[in-house]
Amino acid sequence: MIKNNIKYLAILALGLIACEPEFDNPIDESGIYKSGEADFSNFIALGNSLTAGFADGALYITGQENSFPNILSKQFSLAGGGEFTQPLMADNVGGFAGATEAFPPRLVLAFGEDGSPSPERFTGSSPSTDFSSLGASFSNMGVPGAKSYHLVAEGYGNPAGLQVSPPASNPYFVRFASSANATVLGDAVAQNPTFFTLWIGNNDILSYATSGGVGMDHNITGELNPMNYGPNDITNNMTFAGVYSQLVNGLIANGSKGVLLNLPSVTSLPFFTTVPFAPLSPLNQDFAEQIPALNQTFAGLNAAFTALGVPERAIQFSTTSASPVVIKDESLVDITANLTTAITPAFGPLAPIIAAQYGQARQATAEDLLVLTSSGIIGQPDTDRVTELINLGVPAELAGQLSVKGVSLPLEDQFVLIPAEQTAIENARTAYNATISALAAANGLALYDVASDLNQAANGGIPYNGGIVTSQFVTGGGFSLDGVHPTPRAHAIVTNGIIGAVESTYGASLPSVNPADFGTITVSNEVN
Amino acid sequence: MRKLLLLILFVSVTLVTYAGGYRVSVQGQRAMAMGHTGVAVVNSAELVFFNPAGLVYLENKLNVSVGVSGIFTDVIFQNEDLGISAETDNSIGTPLNIYASYMVNDWMALGLGVYTPYGSEVTWPTDWAGSQLVNNIDLSSIYIQPVVSFKLSEYFSIGGGPIFVVGNVEFNRNAGRTTTDINGNRSNVTIEDSGVTNWGWSVGAMFNPTENFHVGFSYRSEIIIESEDGEATFSNFPNSPNAPQNGTDGFVAELPLPAELTVGLSYEYKKWLFAFDYNRQYWDVYESLDINFNNPRNPDSSNPRNYKNSSVYRFGVQYQATEKIALRAGYYRDETPVQPGFFAPETPRNDSDGFSGGLSFAVTPKLAIDASFFYLRFEEVDASYDFGTNPTTGAREPFGGTYKSSAFAPGIGLTYKM
The missing domain is CATH 3.40.50.1110 (SGNH hydrolase)
Known part of the structure; x- marks a missing residue:
């Protein structure tokens, strides 16, 4: 009787195990995935x-x-x-x-x-x-x-x-x-x-x-x-x-x-x-208010660019669509000297300073790539540059106007490809x-x-x-x-x-x- | 007796049942041994559940049946394309049922039943591949039902009664496939509610063309478990105004316990009893599991289920081997209510075949021990749930693979007649 009971218990235990579900092709058993000629062991x-x-x-x-x-x-x-x-x-x-x-x-x-x-x-x-x-x-x-x-x-x-x-x-x-x-x-x-x-x-x-x-x-x-x-x-x-x-x-x-x-x-x-070459939107109220003054300032420069045979360097901000940032393109011929001469009638003793700032400047095109880190600085005033300009004798207001990164102050090489x-x-x-x-x-x-x-x-x-x-x-x-x-x-x-x-x-x-x-x-x- | 009933009821508040849909057919040891047939079987107080109309045809004045099963379930999952696999670690379910009937006079019987027809416990490994759908779920419901049965003639009776339901739910899953806190811990939400109550009813009828031939009908109403006072716990969300807030929140959710219609017949021939039941389960009420959180910062969760009505075909046979021993066996075919594309790992249920067996041993003419067991065999199935929601984009994302389930349940009970 006891023997029989043990037998039945054993059968019951086997039955329990047999009730465990098992896939026809379990993935953890060898055969489905192969290393081929490779050896992934190390x-x-x-x-x-x-x-x-x-x-x-x-x-x-x-x-x-x-x-x-x-x-x-x-x-x-x-x-x-x-x-x-x-x-x-x-x-x-x-x-x-x-x-x-x-x-x-x-x-x-x-x-x-x-x-x-x-x-x-x-x-x-x-x-x-x-x-x-x-x-x-x-x-x-x-x-x-x-x-x-x-x-x-x-x-x-x-x-x-x-x-x-x-x-x-x-x-x-x-x-x-x-x-x-x-x-x-x-x-x-x-x-x-x-x-x-x-x-x-x-x-x-x-x-x-x-x-x-x-x-x-x-x-x-x-x-x-x-x-x-x-x-x-x-x-x-x-x-x-x-x-x-x-x-x-x-x-x-x-x-x-x-x-x-x-x-x-x-x-x-x-x-x-990510940063577009033309991020300066007139929809930005602060920027839009400055556009007429900026364009007036740049009009004199643009005339000089034309006179010097580089009209493509003209800087102009649109009041209806986003404008490109102003960058320093170190591959351009540096025209600081000639530009100084050209804008001296308009800017007097400040001409060399302004000319130096725009000697290799132009607006960006779709061909230029702005790096991600430029997004945080475009349109921001460069306080170091303001101080520098004031020390060079530039009136404080103009110094501020000339120091807006990517707008009046060309973005440096490190921000543009x-x-x-x-x-x-x-x-x-x-x-x-x-x-x-x-x-x-x-x-x-x-x-x-x-x-x-x-x-x-x-x-x-x-x-x-x-x-x-x-x-x-x-x-x-x-x-x-x-x-x-x-x-x-x-x-x-x-x-x-x-x-x-x-x-x-x-x-x-x-x-x-x-x-x-x-x-x-x-x-x-x-x-x- | 009443004291005992109450004791058992309150001791066993953690009634847990098994994985695989949340309808659990273990409502009587004798019936279970016969493929869970019983709508037309006049045998014991299990009729409180199967067909209250039949209670008036029981031979004895007092009938009591109690039983408990141990349900062992297992679900395995794999996805061959992705080389991923998982297996559930479900605890053993122990659904209990208690039935009693009392002949008041020769045309009326009263009865009381406590049983657990719906429930589900599925525990996947935390953060497994489908954890955005479920890590673990534990549903349980206790039905408490008084019934009355009237004999209209030797040929026909009716019965029925109200059902009081107590439901409990605990459900945890990850918030999306990839959301984590800064340390990479998966963001997850648990909803918990217990003691949710509601009412329903059941009715039955029995027709006896001859002494040996019974035809039964029973219908149990749908009951919606409406959870309103539960607690949701948000854990491991990143500290951001754009993410849900860690901590607790209230929620509202509904879970339907579908209506079930059963028709069947039984025929007694010498020492043999043959039974056939047909169940129709009205699962189409389960359209979607929607969880709406109180805090507007916590996104509501909509989980389409789109179940369809399904059928179960049950066959059972009993053989009175000796005066003391009755042997039983049964088979049933259980169709899934889950439609293609809606196969969620929280109720990993596909079509299954149930095999059952058991016996009763009469210790005395009044007291019998009933034993049963069943094995539910599921086909291996390639299935997916295509309606997981990406918490960031709101897009529906599929999750699927190959599933295989099994359930095995030995049970034991006592039948007492006086």
Whole structure:
């Protein structure tokens, strides 16, 4: 009887187990997803801020968690991928403790009392991350700010380099460099990656672009040695090709497979496309009231421009439609001397001062790109310039009139990418991308044409199930509040692009991600 | 006896039932063992639920049936395209039923029933892929019903009575797919209400063409649970005037408990009893789950359900093996009320096949132990809910994949006759 009971209990227990639902083809059982010729067991990501998950002007934990390498590693984990580690920051504030000047907290979208949104620095709590080392051997080796040649530069992670001004090393790499003399490439290779992503070279043109082209273009100077480069310069194409080749050769030396990502156009980035060239609207009451006086002042200058054979430099503000800002175009011939002579009858002793202000000035055209940071200063008085002019003997009222940024005071080089600068950037990008494509083909590596996808985001948008991602600042969903770095949703799109490249190159079969499941920007009114 | 009933009633206020739609067919151990047939089965006080008209044909003056089941449910989800999967972690439901009937005279019987025909408990892992639709939900309702039954003739009787319902709800889900606070914690809303009451009714009729052949009809009215005094808790929203305010708020919501029509027959042949029931459940009343918050800053939530009326076909058989032992078995086909595109993971229900069995053992001529069990088998289904709302854009976003559910419920009860 007892025996029977035990038997029945056993049958009952089996019955309970049999009642558990089970899929015909469970995804966690091997067979559905495949790595193909690739081996995802030790995946290392090399690159810059894009690889690191930098967003909203800072590196912070949730940005890192939503970096494309981290998202990708989760998909890889269903096809033989292993653990993926990241040098996580200490908080979701971003920035470095005690160094907020150079590394400020993240941007959040704050709403004013009138409901108007604006990106502001988060002040809800202070940055708590310091420069101390977390140890080496992280899978995500993206170093914000890194240019191509930085990945092979010894000492780029040397803590001592942070003590000098300007810093000789990068605090993000200091946090996970294996030694003071370590290179990013060396530390990556030391981990024996079986698979890698490499997305580098953006900053070789981007820092020049975001600084409005104040740096040097070494494709013109011919300088090949990065030791002689400034932070905002364009890297010489040959230098880039040499470094990139060194990176690829280093990574594939032990048979690793990988994906190379090319470089998107800066015109894909809202940082360069958000502020219109003609933002001065007569609908703005303050500005509209000044238009007659401004036009009267500029009439004398415009006559001089015509007399000097440069009528295209005439400055005129419309009372019916938005007018272009006034910029300084350093590619124009400086006509200060002749202009001084021409306007002396009208302005007397002030002529040299005024002529100097407009010696290379013109109104912007649709060909010019204003950087995002110009939006906060256009139409604002430059108090330093007012003081300067008063000290030069200009009456206070006129000094004020002549010091309105982008209206009477031409915007400086750093706020505008003029066509010549855009051409320099685009030429370098084209050459870099040719190098990347050639090295991908030569080494049998996968290539993801992310430039093409970002171009689509900027021109119509990338649809997904439930919406569309565009490059529109704040609302488009593709770019974080710094206007340069992608949102988690854009990282998801990049992940899918990489997966597509990996599948076609290596015969892998991987699940994609749904961009709808990834966020965009963060709202918060915890700002000062 | 009355004291005992009250005690059981109040001790078991946390009546929880099982996942898979929120109609739960476990209203009697004997009926359940026979595929939950019973509208035309004259057997026990379970008739209070199945067909009050039949109570007057019970042989004994006093009939009591009590029972409890343990319901084990599980739902699994996966999406092959996205490589995501999840499994519910539901607690064990223990629906209870208590029925009693008393023959006042030879043409009238009174009865009382306490039962739990609607309820649902689904607990997904917090922040799972479908968390914008549900993290967890716990619905329960207790029906308390006095009935009266009149014998109009040997061939025909009627019965019915009012139903008093006490409903409880707790429902948590994330606010959209991506909304978080500054630290990445998912913003979520919980609504909670308990002790929501309302009234309904049921009527039944029984026709006995011969002594061995019964035809039954019963109808239970729809009851709307209207929640007005509950509490909504908003958590982990970003600190922004453009986001809902963290903390509590009031809300108004309605949940219908649909009407149900049953017709059926039973036939007794020697030691055998055969039963067939047809249920029609009027789910079309469940058009939308709308939750309207009191604070205008907190956006109202509209969740189209668009259920359709559905049918259940039930077959049962009983065999009186010995004087003391009756064996039972049953099968039913349960059609889902959920239409394509409206498959929400809070009620992950598709068509199912129910298999049941059980037995009664007469300890004494007056007292019997009833045991039952059923297994509800769901087909694997590729389904989606296409009406999730993006809190930022207001756009409808689909969520779907492959679901598979199961439910298994052993139960035990006592039948007492005097």
